[in-house]
Amino acid sequence: MAMTGVLRPGHVAIRVLDLDEAVKFYSDVMGLVETGRDDMGRVYFKCWDEQDHNSYIIREADQAGVDFVGFKVLDNETLNKLEKDLNEFGIETRRIEAGEMLETGERVRFTLPSGHEFELYADKTKVGNGMGLTNPAPWYTQSEHGIAPVRLDHMLLYGPNIAEVKKIFCDVLGFFLVERVLGEDNETEAALWLSCSHKVHDIAFVEYPEPGKLHHTSFLMESWERVLRAGDIMSMNEVAVDIGPTRHGITRGCTIYAWDPSGNRFETFMGGYHPYPDYETITWTWDNFAQGLDYPQRKLHESFLTVVS
Amino acid sequence: MAMTGVLRPGHVAIRVLDLDEAVKFYSDVMGLVETGRDDMGRVYFKCWDEQDHNSYIIREADQAGVDFVGFKVLDNETLNKLEKDLNEFGIETRRIEAGEMLETGERVRFTLPSGHEFELYADKTKVGNGMGLTNPAPWYTQSEHGIAPVRLDHMLLYGPNIAEVKKIFCDVLGFFLVERVLGEDNETEAALWLSCSHKVHDIAFVEYPEPGKLHHTSFLMESWERVLRAGDIMSMNEVAVDIGPTRHGITRGCTIYAWDPSGNRFETFMGGYHPYPDYETITWTWDNFAQGLDYPQRKLHESFLTVVS
Amino acid sequence: MAMTGVLRPGHVAIRVLDLDEAVKFYSDVMGLVETGRDDMGRVYFKCWDEQDHNSYIIREADQAGVDFVGFKVLDNETLNKLEKDLNEFGIETRRIEAGEMLETGERVRFTLPSGHEFELYADKTKVGNGMGLTNPAPWYTQSEHGIAPVRLDHMLLYGPNIAEVKKIFCDVLGFFLVERVLGEDNETEAALWLSCSHKVHDIAFVEYPEPGKLHHTSFLMESWERVLRAGDIMSMNEVAVDIGPTRHGITRGCTIYAWDPSGNRFETFMGGYHPYPDYETITWTWDNFAQGLDYPQRKLHESFLTVVS
Amino acid sequence: MAMTGVLRPGHVAIRVLDLDEAVKFYSDVMGLVETGRDDMGRVYFKCWDEQDHNSYIIREADQAGVDFVGFKVLDNETLNKLEKDLNEFGIETRRIEAGEMLETGERVRFTLPSGHEFELYADKTKVGNGMGLTNPAPWYTQSEHGIAPVRLDHMLLYGPNIAEVKKIFCDVLGFFLVERVLGEDNETEAALWLSCSHKVHDIAFVEYPEPGKLHHTSFLMESWERVLRAGDIMSMNEVAVDIGPTRHGITRGCTIYAWDPSGNRFETFMGGYHPYPDYETITWTWDNFAQGLDYPQRKLHESFLTVVS
Structure with a gap:
C-alpha cells in the first residue's frame, strides 16, 4: 500500500551545446557515471548510488534546456491507471515505446500546461550502484570522483x-x-x-x-x-x-x-x-x-x- | 497515488520503572517535548520537528519494554481497507476508540506473530513543530534542548x-x-x-x-x-x-x-x-x-x- | 622555548553607536559572555572557551570602529624585551597602567604606521571557561547560546x-x-x-x-x-x-x-x-x-x- | 619571538614486520605520499598537506615499534642552544650527520628517561604540499587518496x-x-x-x-x-x-x-x-x-x- 504510485524523478533529458565538453563536465566534474550512448547521439548518465541504468541524459542541440522529465512509477498497473486518470482529467497522453531510451520501458508522455514534456514509466534496467547486493560497502571510489552526488x-x-x-x-x-x-x-x-x-x-x-x-x-x-x-x-x-x-x-x-x-x-x-x-x-x-x-x-x-x- | 498507504511510525508506547525519572530523562536529556498526560498516567512526548501531537508515550510499570507500536496511515479509507486486508489475511483486529490516546483517532490494533501489539491509525491532532506554517525558521531553541532528535x-x-x-x-x-x-x-x-x-x-x-x-x-x-x-x-x-x-x-x-x-x-x-x-x-x-x-x-x-x- | 613571545590576539576594543543594543547583540546573538563593566562605561566580553577575563570590549561612541587591539605575550620579561626591541626599531611606546582595563595588567601601547593603536600585555585574570580544570566536559550550555564562537x-x-x-x-x-x-x-x-x-x-x-x-x-x-x-x-x-x-x-x-x-x-x-x-x-x-x-x-x-x- | 623554539613533531621512524605490506598499507590505505627510499632500506612518507620531505619513515625489522621521534626546531641557532641546555641539564646528546636521513639536516639525538630515542633538527628539504605557493587550491586528488591525513x-x-x-x-x-x-x-x-x-x-x-x-x-x-x-x-x-x-x-x-x-x-x-x-x-x-x-x-x-x- 505504501509508496504505491509515482515513486521519484527517474530521468531528465537535457540539451547541451557541445556534447564532448558536456560529457567531460558531467563525467569528471559532476562525477556522474556514463552508462551508455544511443543511436540518436544521446549520452546516458547515472549518479553513483542510483540503481537504475540512467537518470541524466544529454544530447547536443542549438539551445540549452530541458527536453523532458520522467518519473518512475511502481509498476505497469500503476502506469496504466495513471494514464487513464490523466486522460479522464482531460490530459492527452501518448505512448513512447520501450527501448526508445536505452534500458527503459514504455513511457507515457504528456505536455504540462507549463509547456514541459513530462512522462511516466515503470521499467528501467537495474545496473546496481556498484557495490552489489551482498554485504555492500557504504561507498566506493566513484563516490569521490568529482562532485559525485548520490x-x-x-x-x-x-x-x-x-x-x-x-x-x-x-x-x-x-x-x-x-x-x-x-x-x-x-x-x-x-x-x-x-x-x-x-x-x-x-x-x-x-x-x-x-x-x-x-x-x-x-x-x-x-x-x-x-x-x-x-x-x-x-x-x-x-x-x-x-x-x-x-x-x-x-x-x-x-x-x-x-x-x-x-x-x-x-x-x-x-x-x-x-x-x-x-x-x-x-x-x-x-x-x-x-x-x-x-x-x-x-x-x-x-x-x-x-x-x- | 504516491504514499497512499502506511505513512510512518507514528507512536510507540514504552514502559518505564520510575515515571518521574523517565519524564526528566526524556524531557531534559533526550530533549523531547512533553505534550500531555492522560487519566491512565501516561505521559506524551513528541520530537521537536514532528507536527502531530505525540509520538513517544511512557507509563510506569514493573517491567520495562514496549506496550505497542502505532503507524499512521493516509486516511480513514486506507485504515478501513487495511483492516479488511488484515482480516482477510487471517489477522484478527480490534478497534480502540478515538481518544483512548490523547489527541489520537480510532486505532486498529492486532498482535503480530512476534508477540508485539501493533496498530494503525489515521488521525492525530496536529500541534505543529513550533515554527508555524508561514515563513518558518529552519529550527529554534527546542532544536538544541538536550539530544533533540528530529x-x-x-x-x-x-x-x-x-x-x-x-x-x-x-x-x-x-x-x-x-x-x-x-x-x-x-x-x-x-x-x-x-x-x-x-x-x-x-x-x-x-x-x-x-x-x-x-x-x-x-x-x-x-x-x-x-x-x-x-x-x-x-x-x-x-x-x-x-x-x-x-x-x-x-x-x-x-x-x-x-x-x-x-x-x-x-x-x-x-x-x-x-x-x-x-x-x-x-x-x-x-x-x-x-x-x-x-x-x-x-x-x-x-x-x-x-x-x- | 616554544611560543616564547607573542601568544595571540588577547583583546580588541570596539566602538558602538548604542551600548544597550550592542550588549544585547553581543550577549544574545553572538553569544559572548559578559564579564564586567568599568567606570568608563566599557562592557567586557569573552568567548565561552576562553580562559582569560575578557577579549572583546565595547564602548558607546559617535562613530563605529576599533579603539585598539591587544596581543597577549608570554610574561613580563617578554613584554619588557619586546618594548625595548620596539623602541630600538624606532617605535615610540607608552605604558598604560594595570587596571585601566578590568582584570588586565600593564599594557605597552604604540601606534602602527597604519594608524591603529596596538598594545602588548602579559597579564589578564584567568576566569576559566566555565568547565573547570578537573575532568572537564568538552562543552556546556553557553557553547550553544547564540552563535557562540570558541x-x-x-x-x-x-x-x-x-x-x-x-x-x-x-x-x-x-x-x-x-x-x-x-x-x-x-x-x-x-x-x-x-x-x-x-x-x-x-x-x-x-x-x-x-x-x-x-x-x-x-x-x-x-x-x-x-x-x-x-x-x-x-x-x-x-x-x-x-x-x-x-x-x-x-x-x-x-x-x-x-x-x-x-x-x-x-x-x-x-x-x-x-x-x-x-x-x-x-x-x-x-x-x-x-x-x-x-x-x-x-x-x-x-x-x-x-x-x- | 613567537614559536621560537621547538616547532612540531617532524618525523617518526617506525619498525614494520614486512616492508612491502607496510608500504602498500601506508600508501594506499593510510594515503601517505611516498617521497623516497634510502640505502638502509628505509621508506619515507609524508602527509599530503605537509611541506617538508618526510614525516613518517618505516624500516623492516623483527619487531614492531618506534626507532626514534624527531621534532623540528626553528633554526640551527635554536638547535645549538637547545643542545647546550640539554647538556647543562645533564642530558648527553650526540649529533647525527646531515643526510643520514634523506633530505634531512643534522640531528641532535638523546635518550629520554622513558627509553625513547628523541631528536631535534632544524633542516628538512621543502617539497611542498603539491599545490604550489601561488594561488593554491585548498586540496587536490591526493587529499582523498586513502585515509589521507593532513x-x-x-x-x-x-x-x-x-x-x-x-x-x-x-x-x-x-x-x-x-x-x-x-x-x-x-x-x-x-x-x-x-x-x-x-x-x-x-x-x-x-x-x-x-x-x-x-x-x-x-x-x-x-x-x-x-x-x-x-x-x-x-x-x-x-x-x-x-x-x-x-x-x-x-x-x-x-x-x-x-x-x-x-x-x-x-x-x-x-x-x-x-x-x-x-x-x-x-x-x-x-x-x-x-x-x-x-x-x-x-x-x-x-x-x-x-x-x-
Missing part, C-alpha cells in the same frame, strides 16, 4: 499556468504541496514545491511567461561538508556558480547553484526535512521571499530569479 | 516468527524488505529491515525466542556531528551507552545506542540511503554480520545482540 | 603603510607572513596575513588610504556546520550579512561576514591549515584575487572590499 | 620515569603540560599531554615499566566526517581497529585507533581545543579516567590501555 533529486521548472500544473500533480498524480511562495498580491501562488514521497520536493514550478524552461536540475549531496567540497570542485574547474553555499529558508535545504558549460543550471543540495502527505503546506509570503531564497543573506539574487535555459 | 524514526523489535511478520508487512501492509541478515545456515532470515517509504527502515525485526521484546526505538539526528553531540550529552548525564558512535554496514546508518534509566534501549541515528519499493533487497551473510553491525570495528557486541527490554 | 581569532585592519607594519610584526614581534595578495602591479603587497603561532592568521592588514580602520574582527567556530548555524542565527535576528557562507581561497578558511548593529564587521570562521614559521609565504596574484576571496564563486564582492568602520 | 600530529609513548621526561620537555625544551591523568593514588602523574605550540598535544607519555614503547602515532584529520570516512576505509581494507570513532574527554579530540599490519597503533584524530603556554593544566582523576578515555561510553578499553609496540 542521486538525481528534483527539478525546478519555469513556465505558465502553474495553477493548472498543480492540479495535475496533486489531484491526478497524487503529489502534495509541501511549500509555496505567494506573489506580490499575497494570494496567487508564484512557486510550488511538490512531493510524491517524504522528500521536501520531487519537482517544483515557478510561474513564468515563457513555456518549457528549466531553472535547475538538483542533485543530492550527503552532507553540508560535501556541499562545500562541491563548491571547491566547481572553483577548481572554473564552473560558473550562481549562488551558494547557502541555506534556503524554503525547504531548509543547503545548496550551491551553478551552470553546466551550456548554461543549464544545476544544484548540489542537501538537507531539508521530511514532509508527509498529511502535512500542511508551508507558505512564504512575497515580502519575505528573500529569506526563503537565501536564508543567511536574505537577498533576492537577480540571476537566480531570472536566468533559465 | 523525529521518531523506527523501532527494532525482537520476537519469534519473523517470517510470518514479514508476510504481514510485505504482503498486506505494503512494506518492502530493504535489508536482511541471514542466520548461521545462510538461508533463514534472522533479521529484517522493512520500509513503507524511502527510509532505510520504518520498522525492523530480529528472530528471538521470547515474544514482544524491544531492542530499541530510534530517533533521527540531522548529521554525524549531531550524533557526536548526542554522545556528549549522554556522557554529561551518565546515560548508559551500549555501542557507538559508529556506522552500521547494514543501512549505512551512523549511530549511538544507549539505554533510558529503565533499561529501554534507544538509538540516535543519522544517514543511510534512500531505497524505494522497486529496489532489490540487500543481504548480509552470517559470517559478515559483524561488519554489518559495526562497520569500522567489525565486532559482534555481546550486549547489543542479547539485551532487550 | 575564541577571538584575529582581526583584519585597513590602513596605510602596511609595508612598514609588516616590518614591525615580522622583524620585531616575531610574526611570519603566511599569505599575501599582490596589487595590480603584481609586486606591491596589497594585503598581508600574519601569524605568531601556527594559525593561518593572528592579524591581517590591507593597504588603504584612511588610517586606523577596521575591516573585521574574527571569531572561531568549531566546524562548517557551526558556520551554517551562525548564518541561521544571523537570519533569525536580522543581522546584516556581507558575504558567505563560503570558503576563502586565501587561508582556506570557511566563513560568514556580517555587521554588528553599529556597522562593525565581524567574521564567524573555521578551518584553514596550520602554517609554521618555517613555511614559505603563499602569494595570491591580483588577477586571481576573486578566487582567493570567495573560492566557490570567484567574485569580488564590492561591499566586502570597500566598507570598513 | 599531517603527522603527535605520538603517545609508553615508558618509565615520565616525571623525569616531563622536566626535560617543560624545563629544557619549553613545552607545557596541557592535560594529565593521575594514578590510583590521585597524586602521581600517570599520563602527560605536552605541547610546544597551541595544539592540545605535540607529544604524550604514559608511565609504563617497559622502556621505549609506542602506544600510537597520531595523524590529523580535518573533520569528524573525515574520521568517519577513515573508519570506513579501515573496514574496507580489513584494518584492525582498537577503539572509536569516539571522543576523548582528555583533549576533547575525536578519534579512531587502529593498527598497521605490523601491530603499530595509529590514530586518526580531529578536534580538541587551543591551549597556550599561559593556560593551566587540566587534570583527570583516576576514578574518572574512563570518561577521559572514551567520553560517550566511559569505558576502560583493555586493549587500548595495555597493547603497545
Whole structure:
C-alpha cells in the first residue's frame, strides 16, 4: 500500500551545446557515471548510488534546456491507471515505446500546461550502484570522483499556468504541496514545491511567461561538508556558480547553484526535512521571499530569479 | 497515488520503572517535548520537528519494554481497507476508540506473530513543530534542548516468527524488505529491515525466542556531528551507552545506542540511503554480520545482540 | 622555548553607536559572555572557551570602529624585551597602567604606521571557561547560546603603510607572513596575513588610504556546520550579512561576514591549515584575487572590499 | 619571538614486520605520499598537506615499534642552544650527520628517561604540499587518496620515569603540560599531554615499566566526517581497529585507533581545543579516567590501555 504510485524523478533529458565538453563536465566534474550512448547521439548518465541504468541524459542541440522529465512509477498497473486518470482529467497522453531510451520501458508522455514534456514509466534496467547486493560497502571510489552526488533529486521548472500544473500533480498524480511562495498580491501562488514521497520536493514550478524552461536540475549531496567540497570542485574547474553555499529558508535545504558549460543550471543540495502527505503546506509570503531564497543573506539574487535555459 | 498507504511510525508506547525519572530523562536529556498526560498516567512526548501531537508515550510499570507500536496511515479509507486486508489475511483486529490516546483517532490494533501489539491509525491532532506554517525558521531553541532528535524514526523489535511478520508487512501492509541478515545456515532470515517509504527502515525485526521484546526505538539526528553531540550529552548525564558512535554496514546508518534509566534501549541515528519499493533487497551473510553491525570495528557486541527490554 | 613571545590576539576594543543594543547583540546573538563593566562605561566580553577575563570590549561612541587591539605575550620579561626591541626599531611606546582595563595588567601601547593603536600585555585574570580544570566536559550550555564562537581569532585592519607594519610584526614581534595578495602591479603587497603561532592568521592588514580602520574582527567556530548555524542565527535576528557562507581561497578558511548593529564587521570562521614559521609565504596574484576571496564563486564582492568602520 | 623554539613533531621512524605490506598499507590505505627510499632500506612518507620531505619513515625489522621521534626546531641557532641546555641539564646528546636521513639536516639525538630515542633538527628539504605557493587550491586528488591525513600530529609513548621526561620537555625544551591523568593514588602523574605550540598535544607519555614503547602515532584529520570516512576505509581494507570513532574527554579530540599490519597503533584524530603556554593544566582523576578515555561510553578499553609496540 505504501509508496504505491509515482515513486521519484527517474530521468531528465537535457540539451547541451557541445556534447564532448558536456560529457567531460558531467563525467569528471559532476562525477556522474556514463552508462551508455544511443543511436540518436544521446549520452546516458547515472549518479553513483542510483540503481537504475540512467537518470541524466544529454544530447547536443542549438539551445540549452530541458527536453523532458520522467518519473518512475511502481509498476505497469500503476502506469496504466495513471494514464487513464490523466486522460479522464482531460490530459492527452501518448505512448513512447520501450527501448526508445536505452534500458527503459514504455513511457507515457504528456505536455504540462507549463509547456514541459513530462512522462511516466515503470521499467528501467537495474545496473546496481556498484557495490552489489551482498554485504555492500557504504561507498566506493566513484563516490569521490568529482562532485559525485548520490542521486538525481528534483527539478525546478519555469513556465505558465502553474495553477493548472498543480492540479495535475496533486489531484491526478497524487503529489502534495509541501511549500509555496505567494506573489506580490499575497494570494496567487508564484512557486510550488511538490512531493510524491517524504522528500521536501520531487519537482517544483515557478510561474513564468515563457513555456518549457528549466531553472535547475538538483542533485543530492550527503552532507553540508560535501556541499562545500562541491563548491571547491566547481572553483577548481572554473564552473560558473550562481549562488551558494547557502541555506534556503524554503525547504531548509543547503545548496550551491551553478551552470553546466551550456548554461543549464544545476544544484548540489542537501538537507531539508521530511514532509508527509498529511502535512500542511508551508507558505512564504512575497515580502519575505528573500529569506526563503537565501536564508543567511536574505537577498533576492537577480540571476537566480531570472536566468533559465 | 504516491504514499497512499502506511505513512510512518507514528507512536510507540514504552514502559518505564520510575515515571518521574523517565519524564526528566526524556524531557531534559533526550530533549523531547512533553505534550500531555492522560487519566491512565501516561505521559506524551513528541520530537521537536514532528507536527502531530505525540509520538513517544511512557507509563510506569514493573517491567520495562514496549506496550505497542502505532503507524499512521493516509486516511480513514486506507485504515478501513487495511483492516479488511488484515482480516482477510487471517489477522484478527480490534478497534480502540478515538481518544483512548490523547489527541489520537480510532486505532486498529492486532498482535503480530512476534508477540508485539501493533496498530494503525489515521488521525492525530496536529500541534505543529513550533515554527508555524508561514515563513518558518529552519529550527529554534527546542532544536538544541538536550539530544533533540528530529523525529521518531523506527523501532527494532525482537520476537519469534519473523517470517510470518514479514508476510504481514510485505504482503498486506505494503512494506518492502530493504535489508536482511541471514542466520548461521545462510538461508533463514534472522533479521529484517522493512520500509513503507524511502527510509532505510520504518520498522525492523530480529528472530528471538521470547515474544514482544524491544531492542530499541530510534530517533533521527540531522548529521554525524549531531550524533557526536548526542554522545556528549549522554556522557554529561551518565546515560548508559551500549555501542557507538559508529556506522552500521547494514543501512549505512551512523549511530549511538544507549539505554533510558529503565533499561529501554534507544538509538540516535543519522544517514543511510534512500531505497524505494522497486529496489532489490540487500543481504548480509552470517559470517559478515559483524561488519554489518559495526562497520569500522567489525565486532559482534555481546550486549547489543542479547539485551532487550 | 616554544611560543616564547607573542601568544595571540588577547583583546580588541570596539566602538558602538548604542551600548544597550550592542550588549544585547553581543550577549544574545553572538553569544559572548559578559564579564564586567568599568567606570568608563566599557562592557567586557569573552568567548565561552576562553580562559582569560575578557577579549572583546565595547564602548558607546559617535562613530563605529576599533579603539585598539591587544596581543597577549608570554610574561613580563617578554613584554619588557619586546618594548625595548620596539623602541630600538624606532617605535615610540607608552605604558598604560594595570587596571585601566578590568582584570588586565600593564599594557605597552604604540601606534602602527597604519594608524591603529596596538598594545602588548602579559597579564589578564584567568576566569576559566566555565568547565573547570578537573575532568572537564568538552562543552556546556553557553557553547550553544547564540552563535557562540570558541575564541577571538584575529582581526583584519585597513590602513596605510602596511609595508612598514609588516616590518614591525615580522622583524620585531616575531610574526611570519603566511599569505599575501599582490596589487595590480603584481609586486606591491596589497594585503598581508600574519601569524605568531601556527594559525593561518593572528592579524591581517590591507593597504588603504584612511588610517586606523577596521575591516573585521574574527571569531572561531568549531566546524562548517557551526558556520551554517551562525548564518541561521544571523537570519533569525536580522543581522546584516556581507558575504558567505563560503570558503576563502586565501587561508582556506570557511566563513560568514556580517555587521554588528553599529556597522562593525565581524567574521564567524573555521578551518584553514596550520602554517609554521618555517613555511614559505603563499602569494595570491591580483588577477586571481576573486578566487582567493570567495573560492566557490570567484567574485569580488564590492561591499566586502570597500566598507570598513 | 613567537614559536621560537621547538616547532612540531617532524618525523617518526617506525619498525614494520614486512616492508612491502607496510608500504602498500601506508600508501594506499593510510594515503601517505611516498617521497623516497634510502640505502638502509628505509621508506619515507609524508602527509599530503605537509611541506617538508618526510614525516613518517618505516624500516623492516623483527619487531614492531618506534626507532626514534624527531621534532623540528626553528633554526640551527635554536638547535645549538637547545643542545647546550640539554647538556647543562645533564642530558648527553650526540649529533647525527646531515643526510643520514634523506633530505634531512643534522640531528641532535638523546635518550629520554622513558627509553625513547628523541631528536631535534632544524633542516628538512621543502617539497611542498603539491599545490604550489601561488594561488593554491585548498586540496587536490591526493587529499582523498586513502585515509589521507593532513599531517603527522603527535605520538603517545609508553615508558618509565615520565616525571623525569616531563622536566626535560617543560624545563629544557619549553613545552607545557596541557592535560594529565593521575594514578590510583590521585597524586602521581600517570599520563602527560605536552605541547610546544597551541595544539592540545605535540607529544604524550604514559608511565609504563617497559622502556621505549609506542602506544600510537597520531595523524590529523580535518573533520569528524573525515574520521568517519577513515573508519570506513579501515573496514574496507580489513584494518584492525582498537577503539572509536569516539571522543576523548582528555583533549576533547575525536578519534579512531587502529593498527598497521605490523601491530603499530595509529590514530586518526580531529578536534580538541587551543591551549597556550599561559593556560593551566587540566587534570583527570583516576576514578574518572574512563570518561577521559572514551567520553560517550566511559569505558576502560583493555586493549587500548595495555597493547603497545
